[in-house]
Amino acid sequence: MYVSQLSLRDFRNYQRLDxxxxxxxxLLYGPNAAGKTSLLEALYFLATTRSPRVSADRDLxxxxxxxxxxxxxxxxxxxxxxxxxxRVRLEVxxxxxxxxxxxLSAASTKIVRIDRRVVRAIDLVGQLxxxxxxxADLTLADGPPSERRRYxxxxxxxxxxxxxxxxxxxxxxVQQRNSLLRAWRERRRPPRAVDxxxxxxxxxxxxAGGYLLxxxxxxxxxxxxxxxxxxxxxxxxxAPLTIAYLPGFDLEAAHDSGTLATRLGEALRAARxxxxxxGQTLLGPHRDDLAFTVGSVNLGRYGSRGQQRSVTLTLKLGxxxxxxxxxxxxxxxxxxxxxxELDAMRRAHLLEAIRQPEQQTLLSATDLSDFNxxxxxxxxxxxxxxxxxxxx
Amino acid sequence: xxxxxxxxLIAEPVARLIEEFSKLPGIGPKTAxxxxxxxxxAEEEQARALAQALLDLRERVTLCTRCxxxxxxxxxxxxxxxxxxxxxxxxxxxxxxxxxxxxxxxYRGLYHVLHGHLAPLEGIYRENLxxxxxxxxxxxxxxDEVILATNPNTEGEATAFLLLRDLAPLGVRVTRIxxxxxxxxxxxxxxxDTLGAALEGRREL
Numbered sequence: 001m002y003v004s005q006l007s008l009r010d011f012r013n014y015q016r017l018d019x020x021x022x023x024x025x026x027l028l029y030g031p032n033a034a035g036k037t038s039l040l041e042a043l044y045f046l047a048t049t050r051s052p053r054v055s056a057d058r059d060l061x062x063x064x065x066x067x068x069x070x071x072x073x074x075x076x077x078x079x080x081x082x083x084x085x086x087r088v089r090l091e092v093x094x095x096x097x098x099x100x101x102x103x104l105s106a107a108s109t110k111i112v113r114i115d116r117r118v119v120r121a122i123d124l125v126g127q128l129x130x131x132x133x134x135x136a137d138l139t140l141a142d143g144p145p146s147e148r149r150r151y152x153x154x155x156x157x158x159x160x161x162x163x164x165x166x167x168x169x170x171x172x173x174v175q176q177r178n179s180l181l182r183a184w185r186e187r188r189r190p191p192r193a194v195d196x197x198x199x200x201x202x203x204x205x206x207x208a209g210g211y212l213l214x215x216x217x218x219x220x221x222x223x224x225x226x227x228x229x230x231x232x233x234x235x236x237x238x239a240p241l242t243i244a245y246l247p248g249f250d251l252e253a254a255h256d257s258g259t260l261a262t263r264l265g266e267a268l269r270a271a272r273x274x275x276x277x278x279g280q281t282l283l284g285p286h287r288d289d290l291a292f293t294v295g296s297v298n299l300g301r302y303g304s305r306g307q308q309r310s311v312t313l314t315l316k317l318g319x320x321x322x323x324x325x326x327x328x329x330x331x332x333x334x335x336x337x338x339x340x341e342l343d344a345m346r347r348a349h350l351l352e353a354i355r356q357p358e359q360q361t362l363l364s365a366t367d368l369s370d371f372n373x374x375x376x377x378x379x380x381x382x383x384x385x386x387x388x389x390x391x392x
Numbered sequence: 393x394x395x396x397x398x399x400x401l402i403a404e405p406v407a408r409l410i411e412e413f414s415k416l417p418g419i420g421p422k423t424a425x426x427x428x429x430x431x432x433x434a435e436e437e438q439a440r441a442l443a444q445a446l447l448d449l450r451e452r453v454t455l456c457t458r459c460x461x462x463x464x465x466x467x468x469x470x471x472x473x474x475x476x477x478x479x480x481x482x483x484x485x486x487x488x489x490x491x492x493x494x495x496x497x498x499y500r501g502l503y504h505v506l507h508g509h510l511a512p513l514e515g516i517y518r519e520n521l522x523x524x525x526x527x528x529x530x531x532x533x534x535x536d537e538v539i540l541a542t543n544p545n546t547e548g549e550a551t552a553f554l555l556l557r558d559l560a561p562l563g564v565r566v567t568r569i570x571x572x573x574x575x576x577x578x579x580x581x582x583x584x585d586t587l588g589a590a591l592e593g594r595r596e597l
Contacts, residue, residue, distance in 0.1 A: 098420065117581070120583070122583075123583055161583070161584045161585075162584055162585065162588075165583075165584070165585050172546045173546060175513055176511060176512050176513050176546065176547070176550070177512070179512040179513045180512035183512060183515075189517070196557075197517075197518075199553075200550045200554060201550070203553075204546075204549070
């Protein structure tokens with residue numbers, strides 16, 4: 001799939017933009033803070049309804065956006081996506097909200113449309129599939145576990161509408177269950193009939209958690225088939241890379257959703273005293289982790305800086321290949337200023353990987369000296385300056 | 393925009409009403425001033441009627457002693473109507489849900505309003521809902537069927553689970569409203585979970 005048209009209004013530092021995009025490789029170059037990353041961010045936002053950079057949607061609205069008469073300022077992102085099944089038009093509007101006194105508040109509302117029809121935000125996920133690679137991802141191997149869970153969740157959510165919905169449901173269950181456990185721990189509620197009160201939350205948590213676990217295990221298995229040899233090629237001759245899923249309890253080799261749900265339910269009952277003492281849900285997909293090993297070496301802990309970069313690059317390309325394998329269509333690759341972070345060999349691998357038919361890639365860089373003339377001649381170049389985009 | 397503080401440019405009763413209006417949800421300072429000046433110029437009767445309606449709302453509206461819907465007096469019109477099917481109780485989260493089901497015109501039984509859903513995150517537990525009151529009704533009244541019409545979301549499902557567990561020992565038939573596709577909708581546009589639920593809840597023709 002590829003994005004043929006991107007339109008922005010009051011998004012980040014863009015006042016107005018209507019940009020035609022080619023199906024192949026597009027290089028966005030220009031000085032820092034010109035708006036290169038914002039273009040990639042806009043596409044990521046359309047794909048996931050989240051920004052990779054900010055936690056509050058209101059920050060996406062251009063700082064001096066004025067809105068229209070009687071309307072609070074808003075940002076609009078829209079794109080036309082060409083897919084095998086046909087063309088689809090995606091649109092998200094983030095509108096800032098005013099408080100009682102008419103002042104802009106911290107809150108914002110999001111309106112999502114597919115082919116001009118208003119839908120829930122969750123319905124947008126998976127319409128446009130992207131893989132984003134930024135310098136922040138280079139710590140994927142040795143950063144906090146939440147980043148590795150996010151890696152799997154973002155991939156699976158874009159591939160499977162049931163996964164993203166179950167994940168949202170699961171997160172809600174964990175929150176409700178945690179506040180129940182916390183109320184007992186802080187003695188705001190007498191710990192009577194604990195098992196009875198937890199029965200529903202445990203049952204639902206186990207069912208949803210079992211499904212998420214099964215899907216994650218399946219993804220790790222498929223990814224292992226892809227990333228092993230890919231890593232050898234990228235890192236130049238090391239042993240293959242292996243991803244291991246690290247659950248917080250013994251799965252006893254179960255891999256189907258029903259058995260995993262039963263195992264999670266049992267583990268939760270066994271962990272009850274500790275959960276009551278700590279006032280939180282200690283087991284389940286929201287606590288799990290991934291480990292990356294080459295041979296017998298855990299790269300998260302013992303890998304060199306170079307090896308960890310190879311791991312991230314492998315995982316990102318692997319993610320793209322998994323999406324292509326499962327859906328039959330390549331996702332759009334968004335590479336944000338990562339080439340300058342890679343050495344010549346890894347850079348060559350990355351550029352090789354994106355030069356495939358039916359692979360749309362948008363990459364950003366501050367200058368053109370990272371690229372050889374033959375590469376530059378074969379791609380589309382766009383110069384980005386101060387919230388404007390110029391050809392060439 | 394505050395009229396009551398600092399140098400008072402507007403007569404105090406006017407400023408006070410504007411301030412009261414702007415405390416209401418969805419009403420900003422502009423609308424509050426517009427409403428206030430409208431009432432200032434309108435027939436005196438209109439302002440009196442509004443004031444009386446507000447007082448009545450707080451003084452006369454109570455909860456029905458049987459189903460806990462909002463009403464005036466002891467029993468709500470539905471509970472007081474002997475023509476309603478006394479063997480069915482439809483359990484809902486809020487009074488507005490009663491109106492929604494009444495609008496369908498297909499239900500002739502009674503209701504029970506829980507006044508919320510199970511949500512530890514919001515500090516709402518079983519004892520904050522009218523659940524024991526429902527159990528007492530099922531024991532005392534000639535009820536054959538309890539229909540659980542809580543919302544099809546995480547909290548609504550949790551509440552339904554709790555109700556089913558409490559109702560099961562009483563030997564009453566417990567049903568759950570089905571989830572499915574909206575009338576006039578397109579299969580193509582249904583989200584996969586709704587479509588899945590509609591398939592699971594399919595019936596013989």
